[in-house]
Amino acid sequence: MKLPHFEYEAPGTLDEAIALLVAGDGMARPIAGGQSFVPVMAFRLAEPSMLVDLRNIPGLNKIEIGAEGVRLGAMVRWRDILDHAGLKTALALLPEAIEHVAHYQIRNRGTVGGSLAHADPAAEMPTIALTCDAVIDVVGAKGKRSIRAGDLFIGPLMTSLESDEIIVSVLLPAWPATRRWGFQEFSRRRGDFALAGVAAFYDVDASGLAQNAHIGAISVGDTPLRLTKAEAVLNGRKIDDATIADATAAASAEVDPNGDIHASARYRKALVGTLLSRALNAAANRKA
Amino acid sequence: MKVTFTVNGAAVSADVTPRMTLADCLRHELHLTGTHIGCEHGVCGACTVIVNGDAVRGCLMLAVQAQGASVTTVEGLSLEEGLTPLQEAFKHHHALQCGFCTPGMLTTLHALLSEEPDASEERIRDVISGNICRCTGYVPIIEAALDARASYQQARGDK
Ligand SMILES: Cc1cc2nc3c(=O)[nH]c(=O)nc-3n(C[C@H](O)[C@H](O)[C@H](O)COP(=O)(O)OP(=O)(O)OC[C@H]3O[C@@H](n4cnc5c(N)ncnc54)[C@H](O)[C@@H]3O)c2cc1C
Ligand code: FES
Ligand code: FES
Numbered sequence: 001m002k003l004p005h006f007e008y009e010a011p012g013t014l015d016e017a018i019a020l021l022v023a024g025d026g027m028a029r030p031i032a033g034g035q036s037f038v039p040v041m042a043f044r045l046a047e048p049s050m051l052v053d054l055r056n057i058p059g060l061n062k063i064e065i066g067a068e069g070v071r072l073g074a075m076v077r078w079r080d081i082l083d084h085a086g087l088k089t090a091l092a093l094l095p096e097a098i099e100h101v102a103h104y105q106i107r108n109r110g111t112v113g114g115s116l117a118h119a120d121p122a123a124e125m126p127t128i129a130l131t132c133d134a135v136i137d138v139v140g141a142k143g144k145r146s147i148r149a150g151d152l153f154i155g156p157l158m159t160s161l162e163s164d165e166i167i168v169s170v171l172l173p174a175w176p177a178t179r180r181w182g183f184q185e186f187s188r189r190r191g192d193f194a195l196a197g198v199a200a201f202y203d204v205d206a207s208g209l210a211q212n213a214h215i216g217a218i219s220v221g222d223t224p225l226r227l228t229k230a231e232a233v234l235n236g237r238k239i240d241d242a243t244i245a246d247a248t249a250a251a252s253a254e255v256d257p258n259g260d261i262h263a264s265a266r267y268r269k270a271l272v273g274t275l276l277s278r279a280l281n282a283a284a285n286r287k288a
Numbered sequence: 289m290k291v292t293f294t295v296n297g298a299a300v301s302a303d304v305t306p307r308m309t310l311a312d313c314l315r316h317e318l319h320l321t322g323t324h325i326g327c328e329h330g331v332c333g334a335c336t337v338i339v340n341g342d343a344v345r346g347c348l349m350l351a352v353q354a355q356g357a358s359v360t361t362v363e364g365l366s367l368e369e370g371l372t373p374l375q376e377a378f379k380h381h382h383a384l385q386c387g388f389c390t391p392g393m394l395t396t397l398h399a400l401l402s403e404e405p406d407a408s409e410e411r412i413r414d415v416i417s418g419n420i421c422r423c424t425g426y427v428p429i430i431e432a433a434l435d436a437r438a439s440y441q442q443a444r445g446d447k
Binding site: 001002003038039053104189191 | 336350352
């Protein structure tokens with residue numbers, strides 16, 4: 001469908017962008033890649049008075065790898081992540097997951113900040129942010145603040161952002177060398193939204209046992225989810241077949257997904273277990 | 289709003305409302321109807337055009353966002369008479385039937401092979417996963433793309 005009417009500005013600074021959002025009084029919306037929001041407007045799920053395009057604001061498209069971790073600017077595109085050689089060693093889970101995001105043309109425009117703000121529980125980036133204990137830096141009329149990923153996603157397509165707040169960057173904390181990880185998702189066709197997905201990692205202690213297990217799940221709830229019961233199964237144990245079987249059972253039991261035309265709730269529950277088992281096997285077999 | 293950019297090498301300008309997509313602007317304002325519109329929400333790929341070297345969905349980009357950009361449509365894949373080697377390969381392999389998806393397939397594959405002339409079959413399949421074709425069953429399209437790689441390798445300067 002054709003889009004609703006709106007005004008359009010592409011300011012050159014964050015301050016101007018925030019002023020336009022404030023003047024819009026909740027009806028003005030930022031636009032980044034437009035790969036989610038243009039369809040949202042086409043379906044009349046939103047009819048903003050104004051779009052504030054972030055494309056002319058300098059400094060938002062940097063990928064920085066440092067001692068504190070990986071910092072992705074809000075306007076970093078999927079394509080930039082996949083093209084970045086350093087990320088494959090600094091935080092291999094990220095490019096592995098982002099390979100599953102959408103299709104070639106969409107990856108040329110879709111952005112990290114847009115995906116976090118869109119907060120689709122079926123999207124990869126929000127779950128990666130949650131799983132990795134990411135911190136999201138935002139700026140608004142009241143100034144800057146940092147939001148933990150766990151506090152950002154509050155419902156389906158709902159975040160704790162104020163209407164005048166703009167995501168500037170996200171920090172994914174640095175990975176120790178002892179970390180093992182896996183990412184698995186299932187969709188009918190490569191690039192489609194996942195019917196379910198799992199990101200998992202744990203650290204290996206001096207006696208070879210798993211510690212600090214983090215497991216995130218895609219498409220099985222209203223928000224990205226951490227599977228805390230399955231994490232508890234892993235902590236302090238060796239990751240062998242028996243542990244993986246226990247974690248898999250815990251994961252299937254703790255999720256309560258909705259069924260839809262793409263997959264029933266029961267199927268999704270089972271799928272989460274299968275995907276976790278594959279992810280943990282990949283993790284256990286991976287050299288650090 | 290006035291927007292100025294280049295299309296297929298020529299400077300153009302149009303007076304558009306902000307809500308007009310780039311695909312609609314190309315078709316209705318600039319009369320370049322080679323770019324097709326299928327779904328208008330980003331799922332079919334028929335509207336694919338190349339913006340500053342990147343294949344993008346023409347229905348998910350606003351015309352006003354093309355300000356200053358360099359846009360290539362299916363009409364501009366060759367600025368000479370006749371078909372490009374990619375288009376010849378499509379013809380040879382029967383990679384089109386009704387032709388509705390073809391502009392999007394050609395622009396997508398042209399962007400890909402210009403950047404990655406050695407793209408593997410797997411890569412080609414992954415890249416066109418975002419383009420729907422109801423007629424061909426995709427196999428002839430992939431064969432055409434694999435065949436056309438030679439001309440892109442040559443353009444890059446390979447022997
Ligand atoms: C056919 C199709 C398939 C797709 N498949 C997938 C998939 O498998 N997985 C997946 O993850 N995604 C998928 N996507 C979505 C895609 O990845 C989007 O690019 C992404 O979710 C949003 O990024 P964007 O830059 O396009 O955001 P936009 O569409 O520009 O914006 C999305 C929302 O975020 C807000 N926003 C944007 N930037 C900021 C900012 N910096 N600060 C605050 N608010 C901001 C906007 O106001 C809007 O509400 C798909 C899209 C399409 C069309
Ligand atoms: S018309 Fe743009 S993707 Fe279908
Ligand atoms: S040739 Fe008819 S849709 Fe592809």
